[in-house]
Amino acid sequence: MSSSLDRAAADIVLIVDDVPENLSVLHDALDESGYTVLVATNGDAALQRARQAVPDIILLDAMMPGMDGFEVSRRLKADFSTQHIPIIFMTGLTETEHVIAAFSAGGTDYVTKPIRTGEVIARIATHLSSARLMRQARSALDAFGQATIAVRVATGRVTWQTALGRQLLMRYFEGEAEMAPTPVVQWIDQSLARHAHAPDALLPPLVVVQGARRLIFTLHDQTGDGEWLLVLREESDAAVIDALMAAFRLTQREAEVLYWVIKGKTNKDIADIFGSSPRTVHKHLEHVFEKLGVETRTAAANLAMSKVRAAQPGRES
Numbered sequence: 001m002s003s004s005l006d007r008a009a010a011d012i013v014l015i016v017d018d019v020p021e022n023l024s025v026l027h028d029a030l031d032e033s034g035y036t037v038l039v040a041t042n043g044d045a046a047l048q049r050a051r052q053a054v055p056d057i058i059l060l061d062a063m064m065p066g067m068d069g070f071e072v073s074r075r076l077k078a079d080f081s082t083q084h085i086p087i088i089f090m091t092g093l094t095e096t097e098h099v100i101a102a103f104s105a106g107g108t109d110y111v112t113k114p115i116r117t118g119e120v121i122a123r124i125a126t127h128l129s130s131a132r133l134m135r136q137a138r139s140a141l142d143a144f145g146q147a148t149i150a151v152r153v154a155t156g157r158v159t160w161q162t163a164l165g166r167q168l169l170m171r172y173f174e175g176e177a178e179m180a181p182t183p184v185v186q187w188i189d190q191s192l193a194r195h196a197h198a199p200d201a202l203l204p205p206l207v208v209v210q211g212a213r214r215l216i217f218t219l220h221d222q223t224g225d226g227e228w229l230l231v232l233r234e235e236s237d238a239a240v241i242d243a244l245m246a247a248f249r250l251t252q253r254e255a256e257v258l259y260w261v262i263k264g265k266t267n268k269d270i271a272d273i274f275g276s277s278p279r280t281v282h283k284h285l286e287h288v289f290e291k292l293g294v295e296t297r298t299a300a301a302n303l304a305m306s307k308v309r310a311a312q313p314g315r316e317s
Contacts, residue, residue: 010036011128014055016046016072017090018064022115026059029117035124043067047075050082057128059120062091062102062110070105077106077157078178084160086127090115104155147232149180153192154226156185168232172208172215183208184217188228191219209273211256213238247307248291257284262301 013035015026023039030037038053040046043066050058058076062069069089076082089102089110102110108127111120147168149161158180161169173181180188187206194201206217213234220229237259244255253274260270267278267285274281285297294300 010034011057012036012038012053012055013057013059013124014038014040014046014049014053015059016040016043016064016069017059017061018042019061022061022090022113025117026115026120029121030124033121043069043072046072050076050085051079054082055085056131057124058085058087059124060087060089060107062089062093062098070101073102073105073107077159080178083178084131086131088120088123088127147234148220149230149232150227151180151184151188151230152227153185153188156180156182159227165232168215168234172210184230187217188219188230192228211273243307244304248288248304250288250291254284254288254291257281258288258300258304261285261288261297262304 013030015023015030015037016039017023017026018041020041023041027037027039038049038055040049043064046058046060049055060069060072069091073087073089076085076087083106086108087106089107090113091098091102091110092113093099099110109123111123146162147164149165149169150159151157152159156179158169158178169181184206191203195203203219205219208215208217216233216235218231218233220231222228241252241255241259244250244258245252248255248258250258256274257270260273265273267281270281271278285300288300289295292300292303294303
């Protein structure tokens, strides 16, 4: 299905409605406006069409027999391949709880029945324009290998992520990559609360430590209603640890302990980083002292730094 659609020719709109008359009216109006139009008459068909064709926007009937539009939207937003598609709900339900349900399910907008085709076309054009700009920006981030994710704060859902951003999340956290880890959501909430109280204050980054690697999250900008863009940066000192292992014939863990000693960490700090006990760290440190031929932390740190500097390219030993 998707291979036969010419995306360069027209934007693709998927209409989902169980009433044939509604489909016909919308299909004709959108077709005349230059859109490529796909249709589905139930929730299962909508999911299949969306995953096959990946339309640019979806017009979705809220109330359908079987799987309703809210559930269809939730499933589309939970799927990495379709979660970026804007969804406009079509509903005769204007009560507040139904409007909230539409947005909570991932809807971008809603129109009320009976449908006014002119209004629908205007809203489609607006949302497609916004989506196109966002898509271009995100493509640029992907192309330059940026680690970036967008998080919907209310639900904690990752609404979009670059390939590198997804890779880093999966490396540092267990669980679904489609949901932001709890520490990240809590940090966003705290940062936004601090920003509301002191708009000019510098917001501290979130630092997640994994051995000698650190994943640093920075709150960048708001990208949409309730969505925030986070920039991720990994700092890794694996090369330093490798150099320490080679220079002093240390084990991996001994080199990591020495690395954190150089950084000024106490045995308790290092134990917390490794998830071990201070006693275990002390034993590793005894082996390090023996191999380096020193008796104090300061002497070990100074000797280690001098060796590492000497081993770096461009420096004379």
